[in-house]
Amino acid sequence: MAVPEHPRAEGARAEQLRKIRDAVGAGGFEVRWAVDAQDADAVLRTEAGLAAALVAWDLPGGGVEDGGPVVLRRIGRRFRDLPVFLIMTEEGVRDLPLWVSETVVGYVWPLEDTAGFIAGRITSAARAYREDVLPPFFRALRRFDDAHEYSWHTPAHSGGVAFLKSAAGRAFHDYFGERLLRSDLSISVGELGSLFEHTGPIGEAERNAARVFGSDSTYFVLHGDSTCNRLIGHFSVTRDELALVDRNCHKSVLQGLVVSGARPVYLVPTRNGYGLAGPLPPAELAPEAIAARLAVHPLAEAAVSPLPQYAVFTNSTYDGLSYDAVATARALAGSTPRVHFDEAWFAYARFHPLYTGRYGMAVDERTFPGPERPTVFATQSTHKLLAALSQSAMVHVRPAPRAPVEHDRFNEALMMHGTTSPLYPMIASLDVATAMMDGPQGEWLIDEAVTEAIRFRQEMVRLRKRVESAGDRPGWFFGVWQPDSVTDPATGARLPFDEAPPELLRTTQSCWLLEPGAAWHGFPGLTEEHCMLDPVKVTLTCPGITAAGDMAEEGIPARVLTAYLATRNIVVEKTDSYTTLILFSMGITKGKWGTLLDALMDFKALYDADAPLDRVLPAAVAAHPRRYAGLTLRELCRQMHGRLRSARLVELLDTAFQQLPEPVRPPQHCYQRLVRGGTERIRIADAANRVAAAMVTVTPPGIPVLMPGESTGDTDGPLLRYLTALESFDRHFPGFRSETHGVTIDEETGDYQIECLRR
Structure with a gap:
């Protein structure tokens, strides 16, 4: 209830409003009373469970002009179909702007009807809204x-x-x-329907999700985006057919190809000096480039068809890089009839104008007309950055005549990878996550996350500038991987990032585009508008290296920083050699990121003071006293940075990812040998010129360096040099070693071992 009168004010209207409040309360609803537009805005921001609103047209602005109209517009931006009653004074409805009648469901003259009658109208509308706001499956589950x-x-x-x-x-x-x-x-x-037959409330929920997420059809999957990826790969390509695969892919993509028996041809993304994986450069996607790659690929000669049946790439990447979806689909359409956008971390993109055209379902008959349009799949881990239970995911499909997707046949693949014992709360969470994104509230929720991420990014830049200019302490601080400045399209003015209006940054896509040749991102081979940085994925940079790969004499490896943050109960998403990733989901608040700022300043103070390591990282010292006892924080950073620098680990990583190993066998062949005893574990030191039987993925950076069926190469080749250097690093810094899937570590010797085909 947003009215000019204070709850304890005198007068006939105030008394009648209190009676209305009490009658609404007696009907089972709690009433929030706001006396100006600012107070009402606070209620709108904090009370997501509102069931109805009463707004006085003559509400004071509280510093804002025309408080009533302002509040009505904010309700429209925050809620979908919330019943709003406009409280009138003496003026008639005909004096109101036309848009008001589209916003409200009724008008209230407090002194012309009884309080009970007015309250009855309000509570009736509120009850209907509470029922209507529930999505199909969740509503049926509650009734059951x-x-x-x-x-x-x-x-x-x-x-x-x-x-x-x-x-x-x-x-x-x-x-x-x-x-x-x-x-x-x-x-x-x-009565609750079937997940595999897509009937009843479950079928309704999936069709509702298709509408909201903009697909032709949507399928709920209860084992995460990993299962979605395996499902799409299994459906799209068959034994000995060719698949174009982004090397920066999740391991589940490869698993889908192992199941299908496909022959992968890898596309190589660019990388920068931090070791971050960039996008596939436009030149890599061109039909002539793909044709040239296929012409010399060892596995392509024995393929059943020269045309790849499927292409898959990551969008957005772990570090928040997304493509111009339509342009990318156009480029790949010349080489394949099916394109798969792995959007595990990007389910929210459709719901904010900042991401316009950057997601798979943006490729449709309007943006890409004509017979060349490929069938598009988008797989999303709904739970990652939308509000759903863990493992809850969706597959979105937009078929094209080139590669039809018949529901019954697709459903066969779905049933192979799904479960006949689904957890109904997970289905309900997908249904509710969809409802939360439906209408203006979806944009409002994502906009809040974008806004908080921008505030944090700008505050980090300001804090760094203050540290540099203070003069009373060493002038270093952590950075943020982002443009140093942005252009205001309205004026053409170039603005320092921290001085740009937040409104400009949260609404203007060009502020986040990776300009070709820009030093801050460090990726070569880009074109205008090809790639965009997602503001909600914030990468912090540590001193010691630049985006161009130039290493300083001293540095602070990110593993040390994140180990300290963990002692402050701050767990980051990903740690590379000199960067760490922070995700700004819908759950991030100013208090939460303010705590992170405080922890970063505290780490700086401890480093500058050369604090004893047993004070900063007591658990690491206790676990490895012979290695770390007596060290200081600064000395540990010096030792670790020195090892990374002398071993050129970041450079070796870049080389290993750019110069791919030679493919020798299809992945499915290697899996067959693996489960039938046709493989053996080989020490890295003895692994030259062997054929890998399992994927090797090092985290950081979380991208496969070796795929099943690929040769390990010579001892002095890029792959084994990198793995040997990583093995040596892990021996020198116990407790800070990488998480390496596909590598078995001998606990006594620290030797890396990988699974290889027996000779």
């Missing part, structure tokens, strides 16, 4: 739960009752609550 039926089907805990029969079970029941367990149901519950 409210029916309190006995369970005669699986799962055997029967709505949680079985857990009550033991002490451990009772603790489990009490921790998660009866409602969650009652909603864990069997596929035998027909």
Whole structure:
């Protein structure tokens, strides 16, 4: 209720408004009372569960002119179809702007009807809204739960009752609550529909998701984007057919090709001096470049067709780089009829104008008309950066005549990778995540995350400038990987990043585009508008190296920083040699990122003071006293930076990723040998010129350096030089070693071992 009168004000209108409030409260609703536009805005920002609003046209602005109209517009930007009643004084409806009638559901003259009647209108509309706001499956699940039926089907805990029969079970029941367990149901519950038949409320929820996410059809998947990727790869390409694969791909993409028996031809993304993977450069995507790659590829000669049946690439990348989706689809359309956007970290892109044209489902009949348009798949880990339970994911499909996607045939592949025992709360979370993005509230939620990320980015630049100019301490501080300046399209003025208006940064895509040749990003071979940096994926940079790869005498490896942040209960998303990634999801607040700023300043103070390491990282010293006892924080950083510099680890990593190993066998052949005892573990020191049987992925940076079926190369080749240097680094810095999938480490010797085909 946004009205000029204070809740305790005198007068007939104030008294009537209090009666209306009390009557609404008696109807089961709690009333928030705001006396000006600023107060009302605070309610709108903090009360997502509003069911109705009463707004006085004559509401004071609280520093803003025309408070009533301002609040009405903010409601329209924040909520979809929220019932709004406009409180009138003496003027008639005909004196109001036309847009008001499109915004409100009714008008209230407080002194012309009884408080009970007015409250009845409000509560009736609020109840209808609360029911209508629920998406299809979640609404049906709630109704089923409210029916309190006995369970005669699986799962055997029967709505949680079985857990009550033991002490451990009772603790489990009490921790998660009866409602969650009652909603864990069997596929035998027909009225809730079928995940594989796509019927009933589940089918309605998927069709609703297709509408909201802009696809022709959408499928719910309950094992994460990994299963989505395996599913699409399995469906799109068959045994001994060719697939174009972004080398910066998730391991699940390769697993899909192992299952299908495809022959992958890898496309190589660019990299910068920090070791960050960039986009596939435009020249790499051109049909003539792909044809040239296929002409010399060892696995292409035995393929059943010279035309790749499938192309897959990561969008946006782990570090927040997204493509011009339509231009990329056009480029790949000359080489393949199916294009797969792996958007595990990008499910929100459709819901904010900053990302216009940067996501897979932007490729449609309007943006890419004609017979050459490929079928487009987009796979998304909905749970990663939207509000869904872990493992909840979606596949979005836009078929084209070149490569039709018949539902029944696609569904066969879906059933191969799905489960016949779905967790209904996960389905409900996908349904609710969809509803949260539907209409203006979706843009509002993403805009809030974008805005907080921009505020943090600008504050980091300002803080660094203050440190540099203070004169009372060493002038270094952490940086942020982003443009140093941006251009205001309206004026053409070039503005320092920290001085740019936040409104410009959150609404103007050109501020985030990677300009060809710009020093800050360090990626070669880009063209205008090809690639954009996502503001919500914030990469912090540590002193010691530049985007061009130039190393300084001293530096602070990011592994040391993130180890310290972990002691402050700050867990980052990813750590590379000199960068660390922070995700600004919908759950980020000023208080949360303010805590990070404080921790970064504290680390600087500890480094500058040369604090003892047992004070900064006590757990590391306790776990490895012989290695770290007596060291200071600065000395550890010097030793680690010195090792990275002398071993040229970042440079070796770049070379290993740019000069791909020679493919010898298809991945499926290697898997068959792996499960039938046809492989052996070989020390890195002895692994020259062997054929890998399993993927080797080093985190950081989390990108495969060796794929099944590829040769390890010579001892002095780029791959083994890199892995040898990494092995040596891990030996020297226990507790800071990389997470390396596909590598077994001998705990006694520290030797790296990889799985290779037996000779």
